[in-house]
Amino acid sequence: RRCGRPEVVFGPGKLPGEVAEISRALVQAGQRVLVTRATDEQYQAVVAELPEARFHPRARCIRVGEPTLSPQKWSVGVLCAGTADLPVAEEAAVCLESFGRTVDRVNDVGVAGLHRLLGEVGRVRSHGVLIVVAGMEGALPSVVAGLVQRPVIAVPTSVGYGANFSGLAALLGMLNSCGSGVTVTNIDNGFGAACAADDILRLGEN
Amino acid sequence: RRCGRPEVVFGPGKLPGEVAEISRALVQAGQRVLVTRATDEQYQAVVAELPEARFHPRARCIRVGEPTLSPQKWSVGVLCAGTADLPVAEEAAVCLESFGRTVDRVNDVGVAGLHRLLGEVGRVRSHGVLIVVAGMEGALPSVVAGLVQRPVIAVPTSVGYGANFSGLAALLGMLNSCGSGVTVTNIDNGFGAACAADDILRLGEN
Amino acid sequence: RRCGRPEVVFGPGKLPGEVAEISRALVQAGQRVLVTRATDEQYQAVVAELPEARFHPRARCIRVGEPTLSPQKWSVGVLCAGTADLPVAEEAAVCLESFGRTVDRVNDVGVAGLHRLLGEVGRVRSHGVLIVVAGMEGALPSVVAGLVQRPVIAVPTSVGYGANFSGLAALLGMLNSCGSGVTVTNIDNGFGAACAADDILRLGEN
Amino acid sequence: RRCGRPEVVFGPGKLPGEVAEISRALVQAGQRVLVTRATDEQYQAVVAELPEARFHPRARCIRVGEPTLSPQKWSVGVLCAGTADLPVAEEAAVCLESFGRTVDRVNDVGVAGLHRLLGEVGRVRSHGVLIVVAGMEGALPSVVAGLVQRPVIAVPTSVGYGANFSGLAALLGMLNSCGSGVTVTNIDNGFGAACAADDILRLGEN
Amino acid sequence: RRCGRPEVVFGPGKLPGEVAEISRALVQAGQRVLVTRATDEQYQAVVAELPEARFHPRARCIRVGEPTLSPQKWSVGVLCAGTADLPVAEEAAVCLESFGRTVDRVNDVGVAGLHRLLGEVGRVRSHGVLIVVAGMEGALPSVVAGLVQRPVIAVPTSVGYGANFSGLAALLGMLNSCGSGVTVTNIDNGFGAACAADDILRLGEN
Amino acid sequence: RRCGRPEVVFGPGKLPGEVAEISRALVQAGQRVLVTRATDEQYQAVVAELPEARFHPRARCIRVGEPTLSPQKWSVGVLCAGTADLPVAEEAAVCLESFGRTVDRVNDVGVAGLHRLLGEVGRVRSHGVLIVVAGMEGALPSVVAGLVQRPVIAVPTSVGYGANFSGLAALLGMLNSCGSGVTVTNIDNGFGAACAADDILRLGEN
Amino acid sequence: RRCGRPEVVFGPGKLPGEVAEISRALVQAGQRVLVTRATDEQYQAVVAELPEARFHPRARCIRVGEPTLSPQKWSVGVLCAGTADLPVAEEAAVCLESFGRTVDRVNDVGVAGLHRLLGEVGRVRSHGVLIVVAGMEGALPSVVAGLVQRPVIAVPTSVGYGANFSGLAALLGMLNSCGSGVTVTNIDNGFGAACAADDILRLGEN
Amino acid sequence: RRCGRPEVVFGPGKLPGEVAEISRALVQAGQRVLVTRATDEQYQAVVAELPEARFHPRARCIRVGEPTLSPQKWSVGVLCAGTADLPVAEEAAVCLESFGRTVDRVNDVGVAGLHRLLGEVGRVRSHGVLIVVAGMEGALPSVVAGLVQRPVIAVPTSVGYGANFSGLAALLGMLNSCGSGVTVTNIDNGFGAACAADDILRLGEN
Numbered sequence A, B, C, D, E, F, G, H: 001r002r003c004g005r006p007e008v009v010f011g012p013g014k015l016p017g018e019v020a021e022i023s024r025a026l027v028q029a030g031q032r033v034l035v036t037r038a039t040d041e042q043y044q045a046v047v048a049e050l051p052e053a054r055f056h057p058r059a060r061c062i063r064v065g066e067p068t069l070s071p072q073k074w075s076v077g078v079l080c081a082g083t084a085d086l087p088v089a090e091e092a093a094v095c096l097e098s099f100g101r102t103v104d105r106v107n108d109v110g111v112a113g114l115h116r117l118l119g120e121v122g123r124v125r126s127h128g129v130l131i132v133v134a135g136m137e138g139a140l141p142s143v144v145a146g147l148v149q150r151p152v153i154a155v156p157t158s159v160g161y162g163a164n165f166s167g168l169a170a171l172l173g174m175l176n177s178c179g180s181g182v183t184v185t186n187i188d189n190g191f192g193a194a195c196a197a198d199d200i201l202r203l204g205e206n
């Protein structure tokens, strides 16, 4: 199995029974499992088969099996502005943890209240990679990229209304970021950001 | 003539001779003139007729006649991130000056280098209205709105390339600003921002 | 607490119990509360904890605590064309009232029946700021801006169908307004317009 | 030849010599000719072959041959807000005249200065069909449709910048018009509006 | 009451009781009523108050009161390709009938099976105005406009999927129609087409 | 060399000398050459090196070397509505001829003048594959697909203005075609249509 | 009945009873029936009338009556990357089978795991036509077209989220395919791809 | 100066003399200079002042001063499909070299000719980071990400025509990549990709 990561199952469009069946087969084959965008119904079906399964409701993830934790040179900072972006930030954080990474969640640091972010600059600079999750105008990654010299992975969310166009505003904002070194994932793609951060940290290890 | 402002002529699509002719007629009728989006050729034609005409090349404005300056309770801060946004910021500033307003230009305060903006907070807070001009991801107004309790007029510019889509990214970013009290003009519309700021300041005067 | 305004809670995505809990904590901390985009269920949960809570169903707002009313130099005119735009207009009006502002609601003044608007010109001109709410083609702010010399805050609504594209038609119309001094908020953002109007009126007070 | 109209040639993409050759052949076959979107170079080539050719530079039309004028029951009012929209309004007017229709040009009636339009209500109501040409936010047709009980053909123009998106703002505005009885042509399509008006007036004649 | 038409009520967003109440008041004031986009629930509420109310389920219209029918010089042809576009075509037809017009419904004439349309050319040419309703690629108005010399009002519908983008494909197709004399309404706006056709026919009557 | 076709060089962005050099090298390696989107300057450079080179100006193609012609079971019909679409139709036709295919050009068959197309039905039905090129509303492929039982390859062109959006209207129209068996290429991609038609005809040969 | 195919009924928007009634009438008239986008409810209604009806739930198709199978020179390969695209791939496959074609389903060949596709090259090359179904970035047809010299019909699906915009990303990717000979259908249009493939194979038969 | 990189000047919109002046000042202040999107005219002005300046015409970059080269643990692979994407790939490569990084250019590896890419798999896997530059449908990053376990930075280019919409097709394709660990920059932003790759490699060094 590739990269020391669990096998990842994308939940949407699969019946609870299907998710449970796929998970059971993977565990039987000796693999750990991570289900993303999972529902509570899917979790009930999985845990009935695999009692060691754990549900992370905010992240909408089911995990079966724990990674072997080894001492990490670098941790990942996952930043977001507040409640509404938390599901995507948590998806990134939980996926990283299931890859065996150390995660530091820095919630509640939006650009409209800069002092909170500025109060955390030291903490933010201590991480090897930053995942910056933001909806609405998606300005946070630009500000963060100006404060650190580390890779910044920007994740736009679909949080907003009207001329937000389901995350398009945040996506365009991030692609046009004037902060150097920012790269961008699809809207709401916390999982993809976790994969990219994991690939980056692996580089520092060998 | 409405509002104590000069008569405003929109330059594009008018021949130099036409601009000169319109300007001459207005001056003859006792009015001051402001030509926006003017070219050097249009200026040459105007100044040949009206030697008192002045050209502001960066702002692309021609002015004929000076406003009566009265002591002002409030000034307008015009903020932008740098060279590329200057033509729009200057259009706003020169228009305001032709309306008799006091303007403070705060250039070079982008979100990717926050310390410069943070070093000017006192100055920024001293103004009655802020016009915040930004291209690329258009994040500056959100940050400014978090620092002041004054009206913030956000002007997106068409500066950028690729997924900027000629200013759409900045426009959407500003419309979705999480900073409260931000309102937005059309892309590159420094003149419109100046009119709105002037209308606002007039309120504080009577 | 900033600006003499109540603390504002954005209702969508929060469970009734969560809204009640946040509200109770804020009131305990001595603050007034304004919940926007609130549902009846959220109100029931809040009023069970805080009997002084009031619901404004058309505006979809919950208010807890009254502002100290002081004599106002200027009032705000909130204009809209009719029934369908009322929720957004009411959101603006109720938010302003919770900020302690005096509001004059001028409903039923659409551009297809100009005589009604023309019959109210005096009333419209008496206000310090105009908030003009419109869906469909969003033409009302242009017409109003031509009649007054006051700041006009245009709020596009998502009212319409087909090529309206959920408010895009009204938004683009307002951004392209030929009326000078018009600035624009996000689609359906009555709250944002209220904040901007409040910031503007504060200027006339000190 | 269909409908008593001249043969219409679309100028763009045709060399001056080609336009001249096509025109000559049509005249030889006994037809009148109308070239739309014509350039001065195309006109020079045509008039060298056909000295009776006339050029309408603002409308960008070449006409060869005059329609037989008969007394008309109804005339067409062609309204627009000002200079920038004139080429499209003139295209509509000149095409109509080449179809033998009587046209009344009502320029300079924009929504930001309603009094001029209101001062012409009687004149506007006297026509059988109204062609209303507008760029920027395209609000004029809604206002006109509220004043008359006649068919209103709305022609959006590509005049504007930024969030105008080359006429999209005006087009969407007109399609969403709250004025009843408004129908819309393609952006800048003065010719199409003239055809539709001509079809409508023919109905009143037989 | 304007134009000999009933008062028109737009159903969406109104409670059944509200529609019934508005209708009752209008009838009491001596007017006929037409409710568009009405639901069965709204009809039940109306008919309980006004037993003479009639429901047209396919057209989604409620009518109260009959127009005085006078002999008509011209009728209106309402064409569409088939089942899916019928609600919009019927909205146009029922609205026209409530305005006292004579309507000829020509369903099942799509461009993919031209023979059916070609078999009806004489019938199509006999009408004063054609309303052509089409979804998907919206090609029917171009073909019809090539067959008649009458005004063609094209109504795009939101019928389709994928790259149809809820009627955008049909709308753009119709705006770009190579058939001369075609004008266009908003997507699904059968009512607007009926108003425009009624305005046109009135011209032939006086 | 793959498929018995010449090597194809895409002209745009290559200097005349570069095109000549690439062509010479290919001919030296025993291959035939087809340059698409070629300019006259590129042709002059190629013919100076390779006197047997031929230029097809309308198709904007340079060909060096002739295909071995073998008797063909099926020919390809290339249909378009008129002058403006000819460059794309010719690109398809010339590419097919350079692949050794027999082509029948059916120009001047637009949907607004159906009789011309209907007059050619027998000829259209005689071909193995139809390439249907159309700009503006792109309705021709739907009509053709209703008349034949052969594969129809629809090629939208960028011909049009305003709400045509550089071929988007025609593209969407064709993707939504109600004619069964229609598939679509990129806007202006006559070359791609020729490749697809060639692949299809090869199937009938072995 | 045209082309030896069953009569095709488009399920959406038709009541179960309507589908059953249409199907019964067609069978009575001696035709086979294919209902696409059918629901289980529609199937229950059909099978109650016509016990020989069969439901294909993944393809969402109802079939009544079997085609006469004749030995086929060519088969059709239907390729897709996995579970989520299966409904569209199955629609194509089942439609083809109801047209009497032989289909080879090659599922689970995505571009992110090339080895699976590369392991099937021989099988893929053995078919006369390839239908390649893909969502997300829609890259599969380009890769397949590089491996075969057969017609490739690309079918984008609406599978994806965020910047996928309901299939737009896959559609644009396929239209811009650098693989020669690729043509494209509407998003999710497995039925259309089956019709095109059937038209192509017929060519190889006569 | 931040990050051991040269000072970066964005060329567009600056006069040759301005670029020369800025460069001279930076060199005088002891810094190296990198001008991106530079023209030959700008280079002539710079080299006249600073004879050590070097121009990279394909990359459109001017460099003044060389980085101190230290042995590198990791190199960067810069992949692209061919000629048209080279300017963007070269911008990335030259920027990286000016940051002191070792670059391996792998041109001519497109998805339509997979064998070339597959022939380079070992080489591609040897690098620490991959920058994958692609226009048209932008499928290359997905394929590369399936072959390596390293960070993949995808750079869409504006190469293409028609439904490419100036790079939008490639951008959307990359954002929807099914290859895990792919992050994306703005269209044509080779400079941004170089910054991100440099930030990533720095992580492996300390």
Ligand SMILES: Nc1ncnc2c1ncn2[C@@H]1O[C@H](COP(=O)(O)O)[C@@H](O)[C@H]1O
Pocket (backbone or CB within 6 Å): A082, A083, A084, B178, B180, C008, C009, C010, C011, C036, C037, C189, C190, C191, C192
């Ligand atoms: N209706 C609204 N539209 C836009 N923003 C709002 C609205 N209501 C509240 N907000 C913003 O949302 C913040 C509260 O968000 P939250 O902490 O999630 O409840 C407030 O401070 C406002 O800035």
Ligand SMILES: Nc1ncnc2c1ncn2[C@@H]1O[C@H](COP(=O)(O)O)[C@@H](O)[C@H]1O
Pocket (backbone or CB within 6 Å): D008, D009, D010, D011, D036, D037, D189, D190, D191, D192, E178, E180, F082, F083, F084
């Ligand atoms: N300004 C215009 N806008 C749109 N269509 C036009 C215009 N002028 C001419 N046409 C159409 O183009 C046809 C002539 O095209 P052509 O044969 O290329 O000259 C006429 O019959 C009209 O239908």
Ligand SMILES: Nc1ncnc2c1ncn2[C@@H]1O[C@H](COP(=O)(O)O)[C@@H](O)[C@H]1O
Pocket (backbone or CB within 6 Å): E082, E083, E084, F178, F180, G008, G009, G010, G011, G036, G037, G189, G190, G191, G192
């Ligand atoms: N899945 C489908 N996607 C697109 N068009 C379809 C589909 N299924 C059937 N059709 C078309 O719809 C027609 C039947 O429509 P209807 O008469 O409404 O049932 C058929 O002749 C096909 O041309």
Ligand SMILES: Nc1ncnc2c1ncn2[C@@H]1O[C@H](COP(=O)(O)O)[C@@H](O)[C@H]1O
Pocket (backbone or CB within 6 Å): A178, A180, B082, B083, B084, H008, H009, H010, H011, H036, H037, H189, H190, H191, H192
């Ligand atoms: N090719 C490029 N694309 C995007 N941003 C760039 C590029 N080149 C330079 N920049 C940014 O532009 C800044 C310099 O802008 P300026 O001060 O206008 O020369 C640099 O610090 C970079 O962050």
Ligand SMILES: [Mg+2]
Pocket (backbone or CB within 6 Å): A144, A145, A146, A147, A148, A149, A150, A179, A180, A181
């Ligand atoms: Mg940085």
Ligand SMILES: [Mg+2]
Pocket (backbone or CB within 6 Å): B144, B145, B146, B147, B148, B149, B150, B179, B180, B181
């Ligand atoms: Mg503020």
Ligand SMILES: [Mg+2]
Pocket (backbone or CB within 6 Å): C144, C145, C146, C147, C148, C149, C150, C179, C180, C181
């Ligand atoms: Mg005003």
Ligand SMILES: [Mg+2]
Pocket (backbone or CB within 6 Å): D144, D145, D146, D147, D148, D149, D150, D179, D180, D181
């Ligand atoms: Mg009217």
Ligand SMILES: [Mg+2]
Pocket (backbone or CB within 6 Å): E144, E145, E146, E147, E148, E149, E150, E179, E180, E181
């Ligand atoms: Mg006609």
Ligand SMILES: [Mg+2]
Pocket (backbone or CB within 6 Å): F144, F145, F146, F147, F148, F149, F150, F179, F180, F181
């Ligand atoms: Mg067919």
Ligand SMILES: [Mg+2]
Pocket (backbone or CB within 6 Å): G144, G145, G146, G147, G148, G149, G150, G179, G180, G181
């Ligand atoms: Mg191929």
Ligand SMILES: [Mg+2]
Pocket (backbone or CB within 6 Å): H144, H145, H146, H147, H148, H149, H150, H179, H180, H181
């Ligand atoms: Mg990978």
